[in-house]
Amino acid sequence: MSKGTALIIGVGPGLGLALAEAFARDGHPVVLFGRDAERLKKYAAELTSQGFTAGAYQADAGDPEALRASLSQAVDDLGAPEVLVYNAAVLQTDTPTGLDATAWAQTLAVNVTGAVVAARTVLPLLRDGRGSLLFTGGGFALHPSPEYTTLSVGKAALRAYVQALHDDQRDSGVHASTVTVAGMIGGEDPRFAPEALAAVYLGLHHQTKDQWQAELVYA
Known part of the structure; x- marks a missing residue:
């Protein structure tokens, strides 16, 4: 039986690309979303050249x-x-008193609201009403x-949202979960290599319903 599409939001050269590669190898057509159209097209072309089905959307x-x-x-x-994987975030240094209301709204639009929009959009589109929403x-x-x-x-707001979403969907065929990455992605620790982390997301997707969890703390 063919597998449904995996939608990966927030694809860059690190975890996002590793996620796309992992789900493609697992047999899913993959769709890469991000702001850099040329980079996305390059990634999708590389996956396609390996025999996978991939698309890129700015x-x-x-x-x-x-x-x-x-x-x-x-x-x-x-x-x-x-599958939906929401991997987008604004990564910047800032302080509790260093930003005005407009700057706060801009960061929260990506870090939180975008995840809500993605989930609300994808839920009614899931094939047979089943699948995984991973954040x-x-x-x-x-x-x-x-x-x-x-x-x-x-990240605190996203964690709360996904836990609420998980409980909301517990009696459906939809597994909502967040991977709380408590380490530096791509740093010296090989456990936090993008490919190692991507395998964790894939494992969550393959969990049976009795194994579902609202959060996986990866530390």
Whole structure:
């Protein structure tokens, strides 16, 4: 039986690309979303050259209408999804008192609101009403940093949202979960290599319903 499409939002040269490669190897058509159209096209072409089905769509996770439109177009082009991975975030140094309201809204639009928009858009499109909605969390959700304040607040809010979504969908065929990455992705620790982390997401997707969890803390 063929597998549904995997939609990967927030694809760059690290975890995002590793996620696309992992789900492609698992037999899913994959769709790569991000702001850099040329880079996405290059990644999709590389996957296609290896015999995988891949598409690339430019989308700003902080723009709800653009994100909804890109997701809907991708599903029309490549088929109903089985997996959503929301991996977009604004990574910047900032302090609790260093940003004004506009700057806060801009970061939260990507770190939190984009995840909500993606989930709401994809849920009714899931093939047979079943699948996985997976979100990249972070250790700052558990231990906030005064040097990465908006990211800390965003990851804490995302964690709360996904736990609520998990409970909301517990009696359906949809597994919502966050991977709370409590370490530096791509740093010296091989456990946090993008490929190692991508395998964790794939493992969550393959869990049976009795194994479902709202959060996997990866530390």
